[in-house]
Amino acid sequence: MLRRTALAGALLIGVSIWQAPSAGAGYLTRPPLKDITHRYVGSAVTPAHLAERDYRAVLTREFDSVTPENEMKWGTLEATRGQYDWSGADELVRYAKQTRKTIRGHTLVWHSQLPSWVNDLPADELRSVLRQHITTVVSRFRGKVRAWDVVNEAFNEDGTRRDTVFQQKLGDGYIADAFRWARQADPSAKLYINDYNIEGVNPKSTATYELVRSLRQQGVPIDGVGIQAHLSLEYGFPSGYRDNLKRFGALRLDIAITEADVRMPLPADTAKLTTQAQYFKELWDGCHAARRCVEFTTWGFTDRHSWVPDVFPGEGDACLFDANMRPKPAYWAINS
Numbered sequence: 001m002l003r004r005t006a007l008a009g010a011l012l013i014g015v016s017i018w019q020a021p022s023a024g025a026g027y028l029t030r031p032p033l034k035d036i037t038h039r040y041v042g043s044a045v046t047p048a049h050l051a052e053r054d055y056r057a058v059l060t061r062e063f064d065s066v067t068p069e070n071e072m073k074w075g076t077l078e079a080t081r082g083q084y085d086w087s088g089a090d091e092l093v094r095y096a097k098q099t100r101k102t103i104r105g106h107t108l109v110w111h112s113q114l115p116s117w118v119n120d121l122p123a124d125e126l127r128s129v130l131r132q133h134i135t136t137v138v139s140r141f142r143g144k145v146r147a148w149d150v151v152n153e154a155f156n157e158d159g160t161r162r163d164t165v166f167q168q169k170l171g172d173g174y175i176a177d178a179f180r181w182a183r184q185a186d187p188s189a190k191l192y193i194n195d196y197n198i199e200g201v202n203p204k205s206t207a208t209y210e211l212v213r214s215l216r217q218q219g220v221p222i223d224g225v226g227i228q229a230h231l232s233l234e235y236g237f238p239s240g241y242r243d244n245l246k247r248f249g250a251l252r253l254d255i256a257i258t259e260a261d262v263r264m265p266l267p268a269d270t271a272k273l274t275t276q277a278q279y280f281k282e283l284w285d286g287c288h289a290a291r292r293c294v295e296f297t298t299w300g301f302t303d304r305h306s307w308v309p310d311v312f313p314g315e316g317d318a319c320l321f322d323a324n325m326r327p328k329p330a331y332w333a334i335n336s
């Protein structure tokens with residue numbers, strides 16, 4: 001968020017904790033991303049990486065919101081029934097408090113990284129266990145998490161509901177229930193549905209739009225739509241991005257770009273980095289053109305730690321900073 005008075009301090013902190021001539025001339029003379037916008041500017045974070053000095057320095061300088069990359073997922077928090085491991089999540093909360101960052105909680109209801117014991121439950125027990133899970137996690141971070149991705153990736157590409165254990169055993173109503181339980185546990189947190197491939201206008205984003213419209217009509221406490229924005233140079237920039245933000249905004253919902261990155265076939269070259277920069281800039285500018293777009297979060301900020309190469313072999317370099325923590329053309333496209 002734009003805080004002019006913080007600019008001098010941020011520069012001083014940046015200079016004192018991280019001397020990086022390799023970052024390129026001018027890096028520390030520009031204000032950080034968080035100071036050039038009225039939107040929250042975030043990154044997914046793996047707390048274990050905070051031990052890396054340059055990682056911590058860039059994160060602290062550039063961003064004012066953090067999302068735990070894996071540490072608040074059910075599979076991390078309660079791999080074994082009844083045994084909670086809050087260590088990673090607590091570490092991130094401590095870091096956020098020390099550095100005055102807000103937290104985007106990720107994620108409460110998701111078919112992936114779900115402990116196997118949850119998959120095996122009968123329907124009636126699954127419902128009470130899901131309620132318990134949401135209540136426990138949201139209550140524990142009450143007042144500390146600004147916004148929650150309550151339900152993640154509930155749709156297929158054709159706009160039908162994804163056939164998850166929740167859909168199969170609890171039916172369509174599980175989404176509305178999840179939002180109600182989350183609101184009860186922390187009335188002040190903003191509650192989002194979150195998905196990928198809903199940047200442009202397509203069957204999946206339209207299904208999401210219809211669902212949130214209907215939830216609002218029913219009085220279900222949903223505050224926003226999270227648009228992940230995992231883009232790929234191979235697929236091109238999503239068509240109808242700005243129109244899509246406009247229609248969600250017209251529902252009086254907040255919009256957040258929650259997981260932005262732009263992957264490319266490796267090796268990178270100047271042309272690919274230039275196109276990547278254009279994609280990032282259009283994501284950023286489109287968010288700023290939409291009044292209700294309140295957050296721009298990237299899924300990690302350095303190519304050193306991105307999830308992409310593990311899942312898409314041969315692709316990568318999807319972030320704003322390279323593996324040596326040098327700002328890339330995409331960073332300069334946004335921060336110019």
Ligand code: G3I
Binds near residue numbers: 069070113196259307
């Ligand atoms: O923690 C274990 C470690 O103990 C083990 O040695 C290692 C061996 O592979 O695996 C580690 O777990 C991995 C975990 O990341 C932490 O590194 C999992 O295998 C791996 O599957 C997991 O990947 C995460 C992925 O979600 C899971 O689906 C990625 O880091 C994370 O970036 C990614 O994030 C998702 C968002 O939550 C939702 N939207 C899409 C996004 C990208 O896939």
